Amino acid sequence: MPRIKDVDTVAPDDQTTAPVTPKPPKKPVTTPNAPADVAPDIASLSDTVYNIFGHTKHSFSSSLIMPKVFNFTEKDDDETILLALRSHWFTNVPWIISLIVMLFVPTLIGFVPTFSLAFNLKIIITFAWYLITFAYSFEQFLSWYFDVYIVTNHRVIDIDFNNLLDKKFSEADLARIQDVTSRVSGVSQTIFNYGTVLIQTAAEKNQIIFDKVPNPEKIVKVLQDLRHIAEKDSTNGGLE
Amino acid sequence: MLQNIGLYLYLFQKLAVVLGTILYLVFGVIIVKQTSTMTKNINDKFNFVLIAFAYLHLAFSVFLVFLTLVML
Numbered sequence: 588m589p590r591i592k593d594v595d596t597v598a599p600d601d602q603t604t605a606p607v608t609p610k611p612p613k614k615p616v617t618t619p620n621a622p623a624d625v626a627p628d629i630a631s632l633s634d635t636v637y638n639i640f641g642h643t644k645h646s647f648s649s650s651l652i653m654p655k656v657f658n659f660t661e662k663d664d665d666e667t668i669l670l671a672l673r674s675h676w677f678t679n680v681p682w683i684i685s686l687i688v689m690l691f692v693p694t695l696i697g698f699v700p701t702f703s704l705a706f707n708l709k710i711i712i713t714f715a716w717y718l719i720t721f722a723y724s725f726e727q728f729l730s731w732y733f734d735v736y737i738v739t740n741h742r743v744i745d746i747d748f749n750n751l752l753d754k755k756f757s758e759a760d761l762a763r764i765q766d767v768t769s770r771v772s773g774v775s776q777t778i779f780n781y782g783t784v785l786i787q788t789a790a791e792k793n794q795i796i797f798d799k800v801p802n803p804e805k806i807v808k809v810l811q812d813l814r815h816i817a818e819k820d821s822t823n824g825g826l827e
Numbered sequence: 828m829l830q831n832i833g834l835y836l837y838l839f840q841k842l843a844v845v846l847g848t849i850l851y852l853v854f855g856v857i858i859v860k861q862t863s864t865m866t867k868n869i870n871d872k873f874n875f876v877l878i879a880f881a882y883l884h885l886a887f888s889v890f891l892v893f894l895t896l897v898m899l
Contacts (some may be wrong), residue, residue: 646872658870707898711844714894715851718887722858725880732877733865746869752861754868 629667632740635812636669639805649673649781649801659737659746661756670738670809674731675781675797682727690719737795738809743786747794757795759788761817767810769803786810841899848892855888 633653640652651657651671662668693713704712730748737744743764747755764786771782776799784797784806800806862881866874 656870656872659867708840708844711891711895711898715848715891718851718884718891719883721887722854725858725884729862729865729877732871733869735869748861748865752857752864754864765836 604628617656629740632667632669632813632816635816636738636809637807640670640802649675659744661758662739663741666739666741668737668739670806672736672738672797672800674734675779675801677775677779677781678799679727679731682724684705686720686724689716689723692716723804736795736800738813740813743788743795743810745797748749751795759786759790759795759812760794761813763789764810764814764817766812767807769807771803784810785826841895844893844899845895848888848895852885852888852892855885859885 628737636652640650643653646656652669654668654671657668657671659668693716695703722727733746733748735746737746740761742758742760745755745757747757749755766785766787768785768787769782770785771780773775775781779801779802781799782803784800784803786795786797787793789797797803859878859881862877866878
């Protein structure tokens with residue numbers, strides 16, 4: 588009677604007609620957006636961030652998780668961006684309202700009968716007004732778009748463009764983070780779930796503030812987890 | 828005499844507006860410079876759009892100076 592040939596039930600010492608080929612080793616489960624050549628530590632770090640934050644929905648999002656395109660000048664070659672944060676979208680609402688009001692100002696002034704100017708001057712002033720309106724809103728958008736807080740596998744970074752040509756760069760190693768706290772105060776922050784994250788560090792700049800960032804509790808959790816991993820790995824030469 | 832005062836006022840007004848538009852043109856250049864600095868520091872998908880907007884704004888600022896010189 589022929590012996591059963593199902594390889595799953597074949598005992599190691601059983602002889603089968605067909606040679607039993609070993610199954611290929613299972614690929615490690617990694618997050619789809621993680622770079623292919625990442626070291627296991629990076630994969631586990633990205634998994635930690637993905638598990639807490641989920642995935643980025645679009646490029647204008649306030650939280651970019653493992654962004655592919657996003658980059659900054661001071662980034663080291665062996666550094667991977669885990670999280671890039673901007674202020675919550677709701678912080679843009681005041682200047683958007685101002686923009687809408689500014690757009691209607693020339694029309695409203697046109698209704699005031701006492702306000703009379705020469706036609707040519709009127710055209711120039713109106714044109715200049717719309718240019719100023721554009722410049723104002725563009726400046727506000729640039730401030731929001733480029734004031735970023737970055738968490739990499741090595742450090743926490745705060746890049747601020749305070750005014751027209753002033754750039755401020757602050758950083759602290761993950762392993763040097765001492766305490767992370769979050770604060771959500773006020774009606775809008777409570778409704779839209781954004782707030783301030785205070786990062787106490789042992790670095791030269793002893794405090795880094797993530798201002799008006801979305802999901803502050805999640806950021807605290809991410810930073811705490813990353814700090815634990817960094818502390819654990821610091822004895823082995825730091826995170827790769 | 829009154830005609831002269833009117834002429835001086837007109838010239839002063841024109842000079843002020845032209846000066847204002849030239850100052851605004853300088854501001855337009857600063858915005859281009861700022862946008863370039865920002866995009867150099869942080870690379871992102873939409874940087875070229877922002878630079879395009881900055882240059883567009885500069886072009887309109889130049890146009891405003893010409894408009895002032897021609898129309899006033």
